[in-house]
């Protein structure tokens with residue numbers, strides 16, 4: 191195996207590679223990022239890398255909540271990693287934006303220090319839907335095991351919410367200025383949800399801290415977008431051939447990338463705008479369109495595509511029936527419930543999303559999108575279903591997609607393939623109990639209170655759409671097309 195990518199070996203990589211043209215030794219730590227997974231490295235870190243070319247104050251301190259695999263690998267590489275963008279206009283670029291990396295479990299005092307440091311002006315998060323510990327009503331779940339832990343031990347928390355509260359408590363005590371805290375996850379009203387969760391947890395032990403947070407800390411809403419499949423060994427090996435050095439934390443994404451941030455009076459937001467983020471008051475419209483069209487269709491494609499035996503998004507969306515079905519799901523059942531934000535043509539946006547899914551250069555596994563489906567389904571599809579039912583619009587295709595998720599769970603339970611999902615144990619029970627009867631099987635899944643709100647469960651039109659979809663998906667598994 192070749193030497194690792196490091197500050198020293200960076201000199202040896204091919205000359206046409208794009209690399210940091212700023213002096214990394216002069217960077218100052220302005221951003222703490224929680225959750226430095228592939229999406230962070232491919233998305234926010236890339237834009238911050240652009241920013242650092244003109245303003246050295248915003249280097250990233252990357253903190254993983256638990257596993258130290260990524261942060262250890264980043265440290266071996268002096269924080270450097272490669273971003274390969276694929277498709278028309280793609281390039282290979284070394285990103286230098288991460289200056290320090292560690293895990294909170296491993297270095298709790300370093301974590302608290304970084305979160306509370308006056309120099310940390312922006313805290314960003316990519317912790318996935320489940321990282322927010324929210325219930326179906328969108329509020330903090332006080333009986334979540336990590337939140338129970340953090341209530342009992344506020345100084346050594348486990349959840350991201352607990353860490354934010356601990357960092358803010360220290361900052362308030364130090365009299366330091368409050369940071370901007372920015373969720374970069376696919377959640378409806380992500381900033382509002384995060385701000386409420388942090389304030390509610392703080393309130394439990396320290397109402398004065400909660401008041402200070404409400405008055406001083408900005409939690410802007412964001413929309414983040416860039417299709418980033420997990421890096422597999424084949425990609426890392428091929429990249430090693432191209433670079434002549436080994437990069438264990440390299441990432442690959444499509445060329446397209448977008449970061450829309452709620453405009454507010456804060457320098458941390460303004461500088462991201464100068465580096466390429468879109469700042470707008472109407473972030474909600476952009477975020478909802480992205481969540482419901484792109485992420486909603488992604489999940490539907492994953493569950494239906496897996497039922498048909500496909501493995502990759504590009505294969506699923508170019509399947510004649512499934513491609514048509516996905517287009518109709520978007521146009522007939524998702525778009526009618528959205529109002530176009532300023533400057534966004536929803537039809538063109540939907541066509542663009544479908545074209546991005548079809549990009550053959552992105553090998554995006556449907557099984558990866560199906561991770562954590564119990565967390566994704568409510569935010570991606572159930573809000574659309576509720577809106578359609580209230581307005582008398584159809585829900586049959588939504589019902590079919592939701593039923594395809596149920597069948598995905600049933601097939602996993604029957605084949606003994608463990609689900610990557612915080613509800614895996616409960617889902618496994620429901621999957622094993624299935625007997626292929628559409629009414630009783632779907633009723634069992636619909637009774638999962640952590641997924642389905644009661645208004646939907648009680649709606650006979652919704653129940654029928656899911657049961658009818660369930661019958662159709664069983665037929666799809668057997669090779670028939672509706």
Ligand code: CS2
Nearest residue numbers: 414415416417418485488559
């Ligand atoms: C995907 C997203 O894995 C998933 O659930 O739907 O990661 C999607 O690729 C991104 O949100 C695109 O911006």
